[in-house]
Amino acid sequence: MTKTASEILNNPFLNKGTAFTKEERQALGLTGTLPSKVQTIDEQATQAYAQFKSKPSRLEQRIFLMNLFNENRTLFFHLMDEHVVEFMPIVYDPVVADSIEQYNELFLDPQNAAFVSVDAPEDIEATLKNAADGRDIRLVVVTDAEGILGMGDWGVNGVDIAIGKLMVYTAAAGIDPSQVLPVSIDAGTNNQKLLDDPLYLGNRHKRVSGEQYYDVIDKFVAAEQQLFPDSLLHFEDFGRDNAQVILDKYKDQIATFNDDIQGTGMVVLAGILGALNISKESIKDQKILSFGAGTAGMGIANQILDELMQAGLTEAEAKQHFYAVDKQGLLFDDTEGLTPAQKAFTRKRSEFSNADELTNLEAVVKAVHPTVMIGTSTQPGTFTESIIKEMAAHTDRPIIFPLSNPTKLAEAKAEDLIKWTDGRALVATGIPADDVEYKGVTYQIGQGNNALMYPGLGFGLIASTAKVLNSETLSAACHALGGIVDTSKPGAAVLPPVAKITEFSQTLAEVVAQSVIDQKLNKEPIADAKQAVADMKWVPEYRAISK
Numbered sequence: 001m002t003k004t005a006s007e008i009l010n011n012p013f014l015n016k017g018t019a020f021t022k023e024e025r026q027a028l029g030l031t032g033t034l035p036s037k038v039q040t041i042d043e044q045a046t047q048a049y050a051q052f053k054s055k056p057s058r059l060e061q062r063i064f065l066m067n068l069f070n071e072n073r074t075l076f077f078h079l080m081d082e083h084v085v086e087f088m089p090i091v092y093d094p095v096v097a098d099s100i101e102q103y104n105e106l107f108l109d110p111q112n113a114a115f116v117s118v119d120a121p122e123d124i125e126a127t128l129k130n131a132a133d134g135r136d137i138r139l140v141v142v143t144d145a146e147g148i149l150g151m152g153d154w155g156v157n158g159v160d161i162a163i164g165k166l167m168v169y170t171a172a173a174g175i176d177p178s179q180v181l182p183v184s185i186d187a188g189t190n191n192q193k194l195l196d197d198p199l200y201l202g203n204r205h206k207r208v209s210g211e212q213y214y215d216v217i218d219k220f221v222a223a224e225q226q227l228f229p230d231s232l233l234h235f236e237d238f239g240r241d242n243a244q245v246i247l248d249k250y251k252d253q254i255a256t257f258n259d260d261i262q263g264t265g266m267v268v269l270a271g272i273l274g275a276l277n278i279s280k281e282s283i284k285d286q287k288i289l290s291f292g293a294g295t296a297g298m299g300i301a302n303q304i305l306d307e308l309m310q311a312g313l314t315e316a317e318a319k320q321h322f323y324a325v326d327k328q329g330l331l332f333d334d335t336e337g338l339t340p341a342q343k344a345f346t347r348k349r350s351e352f353s354n355a356d357e358l359t360n361l362e363a364v365v366k367a368v369h370p371t372v373m374i375g376t377s378t379q380p381g382t383f384t385e386s387i388i389k390e391m392a393a394h395t396d397r398p399i400i401f402p403l404s405n406p407t408k409l410a411e412a413k414a415e416d417l418i419k420w421t422d423g424r425a426l427v428a429t430g431i432p433a434d435d436v437e438y439k440g441v442t443y444q445i446g447q448g449n450n451a452l453m454y455p456g457l458g459f460g461l462i463a464s465t466a467k468v469l470n471s472e473t474l475s476a477a478c479h480a481l482g483g484i485v486d487t488s489k490p491g492a493a494v495l496p497p498v499a500k501i502t503e504f505s506q507t508l509a510e511v512v513a514q515s516v517i518d519q520k521l522n523k524e525p526i527a528d529a530k531q532a533v534a535d536m537k538w539v540p541e542y543r544a545i546s547k
């Protein structure tokens with residue numbers, strides 16, 4: 001198919017800008033459409049990085065980077081490869097949260113996403129086809145944006161999280177950016193601020209639910225599978241009532257996962273294993289308190305449960321290690337309003353002399369003396385000094401992960417946790433945290449964010465042509481990050497640093513692909529897991545394009 005000059009220059013998957021050589025300009029009909037100097041990708045990257053640095057705020061930096069991404073994917077990822085630690089918080093959490101809140105005001109470009117509307121189910125197939133535009137899609141990240149990070153319902157604005165997650169996939173694992181598709185399912189919104197905003201770009205009505213909603217999800221999944229049969233389907237930031245239901249419906253049928261449930265479960269278990277490597281304790285001796293027993297909280301509990309059972313405990317014994325705390329306080333079997341996921345992790349009132357008083361975190365910590373405390377509550381500052389000191393009084397190396405995102409919702413700051421526990425806490429936070437200097441030791445803080453896991457997990461599943469993702473593969477992936485951090489160093493982090501994300505994502509992908517092949521869950525014959533991963537890796541360098 002012959003493309004015109006503007007079709008090439010305006011296609012971010014083909015565009016090279018000033019890096020088109022003289023010969024390419026001639027062959028592609030670009031002669032005279034660019035300044036005469038032919039730049040290398042490194043020259044382009046140097047110039048772009050200087051512009052990035054000149055921006056006065058992180059949001060301005062993001063806007064600049066997104067414009068670059070919209071114009072030239074290869075150059076964007078080339079630059080991100082060089083500055084991954086600096087760019088991650090800009091293109092992803094936490095700055096992505098600001099861009100979601102201001103999506104309507106900032107809108108310039110649909111960023112090659114597919115916008116599925118609940119009001120036009122008959123258009124779903126055409127929507128996916130048009131957005132894919134003939135590309136060979138291998139990875140779809142879909143959100144309905146009912147639970148964007150911890151910020152609630154953001155309607156169509158939430159598409160930015162699907163785009164951000166995919167950017168991390170390419171930067172970390174090397175998925176070809178022309179093989180991905182971000183999808184927004186616009187089911188309406190219950191966010192009154194958006195409904196009242198004249199600039200709002202989504203469907204201006206309340207969220208649809210029940211049968212109408214699930215019909216759209218069914219139609220979407222069917223069309224997605226039919227159009228892109230070799231793809232992995234990643235669900236992101238669905239609401240608490242739908243996330244688990246959708247996962248349970250499709251997990252045994254297709255290659256899919258829910259990042260908030262499973263990706264988060266993986267990174268937390270990997271972080272706990274990292275912490276136990278430092279403290280030299282056993283997982284069987286831990287008492288685990290989940291604060292915020294929602295999508296992420298229960299995903300985490302289930303992943304740890306699986307680990308305890310693999311360590312030889314029965315399910316009933318393993319469940320005795322958990323304390324789930326939500327709005328109601330400690331969750332008992334007779335607590336009102338339990339979700340199906342919570343029901344599996346309740347306690348009995350008869351286990352406590354003061355059960356009726358266990359309606360807040362402080363009372364539960366006093367009664368239980370947890371050794372591990374995970375925050376996925378969306379409630380900022382709730383890991384207070386007195387709660388942390390109470391916890392730390394009963395355990396030598398408290399494992400404390402305040403994971404609620406973005407920054408303004410975190411249950412605690414890493415620096416405070418280190419200080420309040422006199423350097424004993426083993427900490428991971430949802431967003432990146434600076435090193436903490438305390439009494440002559442530099443404490444490195446792991447980023448307990450599913451971004452450490454889902455790129456390698458997804459890449460391994462795609463490379464191995466996995467039919468489904470099962471608990472065996474998830475468990476193998478949780479153990480894959482061990483050994484990267486030098487745990488003998490004082491102040492060592494519980495998880496490997498984002499600076500090494502491309503390295504460990506590859507290890508993860510190889511472990512995942514091997515697990516798929518060992519279980520004969522691959523659709524296509526694969527001779528060698530490592531080779532399959534290496535063969536699929538895309539590198540951000542210009543390639544020859546044909547007209």
Ligand SMILES: NC(=O)c1ccc[n+]([C@@H]2O[C@H](COP(=O)([O-])OP(=O)(O)OC[C@H]3O[C@@H](n4cnc5c(N)ncnc54)[C@H](O)[C@@H]3O)[C@@H](O)[C@H]2O)c1
Pocket residue numbers: 147148149150151239240260264267291292293294295296297325326327328375376377378379403404405406409429430431448449450451
């Ligand atoms: N770091 C990560 O990788 C990661 C991954 C997923 C989610 N998260 C974060 O975790 C948080 C929760 O996400 P989710 O998807 O589980 O949302 P969710 O809505 O499914 O769950 C939140 C839970 O917190 C509970 N809650 C609200 N107020 C509470 C209170 N005062 N005390 C105790 N519990 C309370 C809610 O009832 C709900 O069950 C978000 O901030 C999100 O950004 C982080």
Ligand SMILES: O=C(O)C[C@H](O)C(=O)O
Pocket residue numbers: 093148149150237259260404405430449450451
């Ligand atoms: O998006 C993130 O930063 C992690 C996680 O998926 C979340 O919902 O908070």
Ligand SMILES: [Mn+2]
Pocket residue numbers: 149236237259260
């Ligand atoms: Mn999420």
